[in-house]
Amino acid sequence: MPVHGKVVAAYGNMVTASFDESVRQNEVAYILASDGSKLKSEVIRVRGNNCNVQVFEDTKGIKIGDTVEFTGDLLVVELGPGLLQQIYDGLQNPLPKLSKATGLFLKRGIYFEALDRSLKWDFTPLAKQGDEICAGDILGWVPEGKFTHQIFVPFNFIGKAKIVKMADAGSYTVDNVIAEVENEAGKRILLNMVQQWPIKIPLKNYEERLLPTEPLVTGCRIIDSFCPVAKGGTACIPGPFGSGKTVLQQLISRYADVDIIIVAACGERAGEVVETLKEFPHLADPYSEGRTLIERTVIICNTSSMPVAAREASIYTAITIGEYYRQMGLHVLLLADSTSRWAQALREMSGRLEEIPGEEAFPAYLQSRIAEFYERACCVRLKSGKIGSVSVIGTVSPAGGNFEEPVTQGTLAVVGAFHGLTWARSNARRFPAIDPLISWSKYLDQMAESLNKRDPEWVNLIKKTQKIMFEGNEVKKRMDVVGEEGTSAADFVLMLKAEFLDAVYLQQNAFDNVDAYNTLERQIYTFGKVFKILQKDIAIKDKDEGRQTFFRLTSLFKNWNSSEWQSDKFRKLENEVNAFIGSEK
Amino acid sequence: MREIITKIDEITGNIATLKASNVGLGELAVVMSPGRSTPGQVIRISGDSATLQIFGGTKGISTSDKVRFLGHPMQVKYGESLLGRIFNGSGVPIDGGPEPVEEEIPIGGPSFNPANRIIPRQMIRTNIPMIDLFNSLVISQKLPIFSVPGEPYNQLLARVGMQADADIIVLGGMGLKFDDFTFFRRTFEESGVMNRVIMFIHQASDPVVECLLVPDMSLAVAERFAEAGKKVLVLLTDMTNFADSLKEISISMEQIPSNRGYPGDLYSQLAARYEKAVDIEGLGSITLLAVTTMPGDDVTHPIPDNTGYITEGQFYLRRGVIDPFGSLSRLKQNVVSKVTRKDHNDIMNTMVRLFSDCRESRNKIAMGFKVSKWDETLLAYGSDFEKEMMDLNVNMSIEDALDKCWEMLARHFEPMQTGLKNDLVAEFWPKTLEK
Numbered sequence A: 001m002p003v004h005g006k007v008v009a010a011y012g013n014m015v016t017a018s019f020d021e022s023v024r025q026n027e028v029a030y031i032l033a034s035d036g037s038k039l040k041s042e043v044i045r046v047r048g049n050n051c052n053v054q055v056f057e058d059t060k061g062i063k064i065g066d067t068v069e070f071t072g073d074l075l076v077v078e079l080g081p082g083l084l085q086q087i088y089d090g091l092q093n094p095l096p097k098l099s100k101a102t103g104l105f106l107k108r109g110i111y112f113e114a115l116d117r118s119l120k121w122d123f124t125p126l127a128k129q130g131d132e133i134c135a136g137d138i139l140g141w142v143p144e145g146k147f148t149h150q151i152f153v154p155f156n157f158i159g160k161a162k163i164v165k166m167a168d169a170g171s172y173t174v175d176n177v178i179a180e181v182e183n184e185a186g187k188r189i190l191l192n193m194v195q196q197w198p199i200k201i202p203l204k205n206y207e208e209r210l211l212p213t214e215p216l217v218t219g220c221r222i223i224d225s226f227c228p229v230a231k232g233g234t235a236c237i238p239g240p241f242g243s244g245k246t247v248l249q250q251l252i253s254r255y256a257d258v259d260i261i262i263v264a265a266c267g268e269r270a271g272e273v274v275e276t277l278k279e280f281p282h283l284a285d286p287y288s289e290g291r292t293l294i295e296r297t298v299i300i301c302n303t304s305s306m307p308v309a310a311r312e313a314s315i316y317t318a319i320t321i322g323e324y325y326r327q328m329g330l331h332v333l334l335l336a337d338s339t340s341r342w343a344q345a346l347r348e349m350s351g352r353l354e355e356i357p358g359e360e361a362f363p364a365y366l367q368s369r370i371a372e373f374y375e376r377a378c379c380v381r382l383k384s385g386k387i388g389s390v391s392v393i394g395t396v397s398p399a400g401g402n403f404e405e406p407v408t409q410g411t412l413a414v415v416g417a418f419h420g421l422t423w424a425r426s427n428a429r430r431f432p433a434i435d436p437l438i439s440w441s442k443y444l445d446q447m448a449e450s451l452n453k454r455d456p457e458w459v460n461l462i463k464k465t466q467k468i469m470f471e472g473n474e475v476k477k478r479m480d481v482v483g484e485e486g487t488s489a490a491d492f493v494l495m496l497k498a499e500f501l502d503a504v505y506l507q508q509n510a511f512d513n514v515d516a517y518n519t520l521e522r523q524i525y526t527f528g529k530v531f532k533i534l535q536k537d538i539a540i541k542d543k544d545e546g547r548q549t550f551f552r553l554t555s556l557f558k559n560w561n562s563s564e565w566q567s568d569k570f571r572k573l574e575n576e577v578n579a580f581i582g583s584e585k
Numbered sequence B: 001m002r003e004i005i006t007k008i009d010e011i012t013g014n015i016a017t018l019k020a021s022n023v024g025l026g027e028l029a030v031v032m033s034p035g036r037s038t039p040g041q042v043i044r045i046s047g048d049s050a051t052l053q054i055f056g057g058t059k060g061i062s063t064s065d066k067v068r069f070l071g072h073p074m075q076v077k078y079g080e081s082l083l084g085r086i087f088n089g090s091g092v093p094i095d096g097g098p099e100p101v102e103e104e105i106p107i108g109g110p111s112f113n114p115a116n117r118i119i120p121r122q123m124i125r126t127n128i129p130m131i132d133l134f135n136s137l138v139i140s141q142k143l144p145i146f147s148v149p150g151e152p153y154n155q156l157l158a159r160v161g162m163q164a165d166a167d168i169i170v171l172g173g174m175g176l177k178f179d180d181f182t183f184f185r186r187t188f189e190e191s192g193v194m195n196r197v198i199m200f201i202h203q204a205s206d207p208v209v210e211c212l213l214v215p216d217m218s219l220a221v222a223e224r225f226a227e228a229g230k231k232v233l234v235l236l237t238d239m240t241n242f243a244d245s246l247k248e249i250s251i252s253m254e255q256i257p258s259n260r261g262y263p264g265d266l267y268s269q270l271a272a273r274y275e276k277a278v279d280i281e282g283l284g285s286i287t288l289l290a291v292t293t294m295p296g297d298d299v300t301h302p303i304p305d306n307t308g309y310i311t312e313g314q315f316y317l318r319r320g321v322i323d324p325f326g327s328l329s330r331l332k333q334n335v336v337s338k339v340t341r342k343d344h345n346d347i348m349n350t351m352v353r354l355f356s357d358c359r360e361s362r363n364k365i366a367m368g369f370k371v372s373k374w375d376e377t378l379l380a381y382g383s384d385f386e387k388e389m390m391d392l393n394v395n396m397s398i399e400d401a402l403d404k405c406w407e408m409l410a411r412h413f414e415p416m417q418t419g420l421k422n423d424l425v426a427e428f429w430p431k432t433l434e435k
């Protein structure tokens, strides 16, 4: 029997309700509006016999005295086979299904099951009658695309139990019973392939959390070489509007060497999700022959004009789905665009709760919420011995493009890598507009052992190169003041080298089919050549000649970058590169 | 419709609080003062009291005024008969014509299901080369014009309205000066497009917060026409007034401001409007062009800043021209050289690159450096580019503009100097004008 209450106040998407019995912090409640719709909401504060609920829907028409139904359940997501290829809103409502039911526009108060109940899955049991089981144990598996989707004993299963009856191999819907178990109290429990997990609680069913030490290759040179991301690690991409955050994330979503991509479009443009939505079914998965990108993707889409409270929930929905697939020993990457919109949703609620505001009116707990979220990214050793990971790359949209604001600062304090985009670079069309002088990654050292497998000196080479980058920039700044005449030839060459590195290695043409994405193998190869040129003594007669030399080199490398790996053109251009490297000063 | 005779308890700013029961959040009310009635909307309910946001402002409202609740949220008339008509910020005709007879539709409706969206691939022609050629406007795009007071942004908007290939133009004016209002009206009438224009005009002399409804009414009407298969162009000016009204209301509600006095939900409020832009598969579309005047010419001010995070690019209108450098149509790559002529992409990039080189040459002169022959070529090109392309009075189709660009290039450069691809040069370089 659900507990009932009554609306006593409402303002924006916050409703205050009175109740008689007891309510639970963060439980789901439904407001029964007078037009007959049931509006999903969440208890966010309890005070005496009143509680505040944030409503996940438009609150138009709510009246004093409307009934509130408390469910006693926390906000959960459904987990099971069939999550891949889906497009959900922030509360895991499947948008295509909603479209069939309500037409062109969203309609409030209509909820569908997240997983398709009619689809049948080829189930192979792995557990058998008599086995003792507990939460997170594997009962069997079904093929989901190229993945072995493991079917677990629900992660919230309490205590131990014995399997009384196990389903045979066969074709089942997620609702069909696949195991009957008896717990220690002698109670019989039926298990099927779908389970639920509260989104705000990290799923921790693993043996051990590991330090992330393996690189997550994005295909983007400046990231992978200079500010790498680890599998199970975190990174943030702050940048003013139009600096290229979304384009960068879209590139990563296509090329990252992980098993599963979760795209969380959190409070940004609907049009941008549509590109992913419409293009992924036609784009080849670079890691599996004959499959398309959509087969490894889940899209959580709570765009800017959709309800704000559901936006707050959306990134938790996304990461919970990620944690679920991690449990199968898969590597998952969550791309959240933009975490600032999530933080703003927190701010809106906090304001309505009349909490004492912190900086820029964000709630005082902003920092800890950001930390809690990013802490859910991790690399773990599972009970099965397999390694799984969830990595998070979140964009940040700082007000006025100023990185000193609370969300950027709060994020920088907890992430492992920082890819800062600036207008200085995007306006100069130096894409990706990651500023190499301000960006950093803690993983460069943390993953040194793994990275140095490519080349025993790799990390050192990168650091040497960074030094050239900084020194070249110093020269450039000085030159702006004293002019070319006041710059020594050696300094001038250093500056040209840094510019060359920028033009042919840090910058990458997202719209060139070849250059858009570099395998690690290719990056190491190209970097080797670039580094040789940086190390080469290049004597110049005068500055114009120096400029000409590097102009030619840059154009040579750019052509090389856009030629297919190991193609004839590639080899021909490589010979030219080698000829230059081997030439006299 | 229920009439509630009630005493208003409290009036602050544009907010009135009164005793009322059984009213819904968002419900429309009318405050009836002697000689005038002002619409208001329920924005907060608590126990037996309701808080109204009074659109017409609270000036002169008395605690003994009657308040009538209408039982529904704000609505607007919708139908063919709106074409050619002008309404104020509350949807009341101000052109002397009759009240339209058609149905009323709710405003501020739910958002378009993202799963139903399509990738827009049609261009809207405006015959303004700085738009069509250099930053093409795409159907369903939302784009602000960032400018400052004194710039001819309303003239630009009117020209786009007049010339764009749209079925219906909805003009939403917020804080519009009488002169500008007259200008729009006259321009649309004289150019013969008025019969496909609908105007919702909040004038500078109207109560400030009345402008809050203008975008919602404009977009609600536009949405219905789009569903009915029409290609709708919505022009809004000036969204800064809209944002400032939001600020006023939130301060009256004692909300804690987030940034320079603006409410924390400014982003969501603006996005709720801009995201109405849509291309509906098989039906019509809404394309949205909105003026945002930047306080202090500062793009990091919360209004342009939040806008930039929502829209799909921006036009900078500076010194009377659309600046080719900061301006960007993020959707142009969907159409450039795909639905437009194949030389479009290369011409667009080459022309701007050369103009940017010209700017460097100008800097050289300004700093007293010697100019080379090449600099002189660039300078001559640059001033022709400004006169023949950038000037807002230039009016030609994109095809003519492309031809004109080739002609300008040939006038000043050798093909080699432009860096244009050989095959394009072979096909398009003007034969007669070869230098």
Ligand SMILES: Nc1ncnc2c1ncn2[C@@H]1O[C@H](COP(=O)(O)OP(=O)(O)OP(=O)(O)O)[C@@H](O)[C@H]1O
Pocket: A239, A240, A241, A242, A243, A244, A245, A246, A247, A248, A268, A397, A431, A432, A433, A508, A509, A510, A511, B308, B309, B310, B329, B330, B331
């Ligand atoms: N790698 C790139 N190569 C070429 N152009 C790019 C690249 N990245 C971004 N751009 C250009 O910049 C525009 C804006 O990029 P994007 O949408 O990624 O910005 P954003 O930082 O996400 O902005 P917002 O904060 O407003 O969402 C793109 O439409 C494109 O024109």
Ligand SMILES: [Mg+2]
Pocket: A245, A246, A247, A268, A337
């Ligand atoms: Mg973006």
